[in-house]
Amino acid sequence: MKNSTTIGFIGAGNMAYAIITGLINNGISTEKIKISDTNESILSLRKSEFNLEVFMDNVELATRCDVIILAVKPQVLSLVCRQLKDALNTNTLIISIAAGVRTHDIDRWLGGNKAIVRTMPNTPALLNQGVTGLFANEFVSETQKSLATDILKSVGTSLWVEEETMLDAVTALSGSxxxxxxxxxxxxxxxxxxxxxxxxxxxxxxxxxxxxxxxxxxxxxxxxxxxxxxxxxxxxxxxxxxxxxxxxxxxxxxxxxxxxxxxxxxxxxxxxxxxx
Ligand SMILES: NC(=O)c1ccc[n+]([C@@H]2O[C@H](COP(=O)([O-])OP(=O)(O)OC[C@H]3O[C@@H](n4cnc5c(N)ncnc54)[C@H](OP(=O)(O)O)[C@@H]3O)[C@@H](O)[C@H]2O)c1
Known part of the structure; x- marks a missing residue:
């Protein structure tokens, strides 16, 4: 991963905590990690834990990051993506860790033609012992794929699948x-x-x-x-x-x-x- 890559998390909950911990343990500077959440108390907790730049506004975060990790619950993903629609750079990589939501829906909510990696991590990620299945849509470059691998590897093992339906099999095996x-x-x-x-x-x-x-x-x-x-x-x-x-x-x-x-x-x- 390039030292200049800025990674933004939308949603500062358990999974964001696990991945941020993994990234920092793998030598990523806290200056390169940003986080937004609608919940002020979790944001100030994360700020005190990691000393990161935090935002209450998802759009403000999105304009400052090369990679955006969607770490909100699946039920609010549509709302969050629609907010981001006009805020993304052409090269922004979107990584969704939200269970169950397909890339074409995320892409549609974001306005279309976006580079999206959908992932299915599991809870042992909280102990750096997770395993994550990843799928890339057609707009994701090889460089972006290796960036996504590096990010998810920070909480365990990461494995790519060629067909998005295989993420349902990953869910059935390692997710659940x-x-x-x-x-x-x-x-x-x-x-x-x-x-x-x-x-x-x-x-x-x-x-x-x-x-x-x-x-x-x-x-x-x-x-x-x-x-x-x-x-x-x-x-x-x-x-x-x-x-x-x-x-x-x-x-x-x-x-x-x-x-x-x-x-x-x-x-x-x-x-x-x-x-x-
Ligand atoms: N936990 C797991 O083991 C696991 C495993 C695989 C995949 N996942 C996926 O990972 C994602 C995150 O899970 P989690 O366990 O980390 O959830 P979580 O702890 O509930 O964290 C989600 C955070 O997002 C915040 N939020 C809600 N609406 C928002 C908005 N519009 N903009 C910004 N932030 C918002 C929530 O605030 P409030 O609490 O105030 O709503 C909460 O702080 C989920 O989609 C889940 O499917 C989780």
């Missing part, structure tokens, strides 16, 4: 995915309590097991299937549990759940795009 693992952790802890463990101990065992398994899956040269085979001795305890999962259709259950998330993402995109 942290909640699936939380459900698994919760269920395992509850089952541990049912087997007689103290609640706190069961919770710790469950969380630490998820963390350890995730770290092993991340660093091991073996596939997750091989890792699973390695800990499943014939006729042992793990095999008994895995067979019980499989007998009850675990894989089908996961597949149906993700299909439901995918379908809902597509429905939401239509609802949010029609909110004119």
């Amino acid at each position: 995915g942290p909640a699936y693992f939380f459900l698994m952790i919760e269920s395992m802890a509850k089952a541990g309590v049912a087997l007689g463990l103290d609640e706190k101990i069961a919770q710790q065992l469950s969380v630490q097991t998820a963390l350890g398994a995730g770290m092993m899956a991340n660093i091991s040269k073996d596939s997750v299937r091989e890792l699973r085979a390695n800990v499943t001795s014939p006729n042992g305890t793990t095999q008994a549990a895995i067979e019980s999962f499989q007998d009850q259709g675990f894989e089908t259950m996961v597949s149906h759940a993700m299909r439901a998330a995918y379908d809902r993402a597509a429905e939401l995109a239509i609802e949010l795009g029609d909110s004119d």
Whole structure:
């Protein structure tokens, strides 16, 4: 990323906080980051945390930035984009982190022919452990793509998809995915309590097991299937549990759940795009 690039955030909430923290930790000067929000108290909080230039007026921010990150809730995105319509330079890159809103709707609200990258981050971004799916519309240059990669990489891993509908699949997998693992952790802890463990101990065992398994899956040269085979001795305890999962259709259950998330993402995109 060029040192001269100025990045503006519209919406100073949780995700803006996470990305700004990541950028600063990656050596981006606070002079090159600006932020606007309609909520005065969050703006003064961010100002005191990061010592950034802050604005109550989104348009004023937009005229001063090369990249604008739309970090408001999806329901207010249409309003924000319409405000920006006449304030953007021809080379401004727009990055939307708003869940579900499609690039052609954002482009229409912004007046057309704008370089837009739509992204789907996930909550571990708050701990710099996120994974983000990115899609670029036809107006985004290679240089702008690498700029978007650099920005989102500051909160974890970033991966590009070629088709925008694949962002609905990303939503179903990694966007909603942290909640699936939380459900698994919760269920395992509850089952541990049912087997007689103290609640706190069961919770710790469950969380630490998820963390350890995730770290092993991340660093091991073996596939997750091989890792699973390695800990499943014939006729042992793990095999008994895995067979019980499989007998009850675990894989089908996961597949149906993700299909439901995918379908809902597509429905939401239509609802949010029609909110004119
Ligand atoms: N949090 C996540 O895990 C996550 C993951 C993936 C994607 N996202 C997406 O990231 C976006 C931001 O999420 P978040 O959790 O950071 O939301 P958030 O904490 O609610 O932050 C949004 C901020 O935007 C402000 N705002 C509202 N209307 C505005 C306007 N017209 N102009 C400027 N600012 C305005 C809000 O102020 P008020 O509070 O006063 O309304 C709030 O401070 C969402 O679109 C969400 O879909 C979030």
